Amino acid sequence: MSEIEPDELISVFKxxxxxxxxxxxxxxxxxxxxxxxxxxxxxxGVCLKHIQARANVSQSTASQFMATLHRAGLVHCTRIGQWSHYSRNEDAIARLGALIAAEL
Incomplete structure (x- = not known):
């Protein structure tokens, strides 16, 4: 994210x-x-079903939320069988913080 394009930064903020x-x-x-x-x-990572339960949303909504975070590079997804597990992309989050501090 140190050389992030404006469109990528917009995706993260969205x-x-x-x-x-x-x-x-x-x-x-x-x-x-x-x-x-x-x-x-x-x-x-945390199984999507646990994220869904805590967020109190449908499975499809939880999947959409996680897909958005994944496309923005903020989370990693690990597939285990039929289940998707998610964890934070700490490197990307740290680079985003540094970019905000330096540029915005």
Whole structure:
């Protein structure tokens, strides 16, 4: 993100512009706050079904929220069987913070 194009930056800010997506990104900062999974969330990310439950939205809405965050580069997605697990992209978030501090 250090050499981020204006369109990419707009995508990031749009992704952060929805209160639920912003909340999800904050929740993912502490993956242990979600219910236990077969594999530790700290290793594979948080299963979409747990994000959906906490956000109190439908599965399709949760999927759309996570796809938006993923396209913006703010989260990583790991597929395990039929399940999608999400974790924060800490490097991208840190670069975004540095870019904002330096440029805006």
């Amino acid at each position: 992704a952060l512009g929805h209160p639920t997506r912003l909340a999800i990104l904050a929740w993912l900062k502490d993956p242990a706050s979600f219910p236990p999974q077969d594999r530790p969330a700290e290793e594979v």
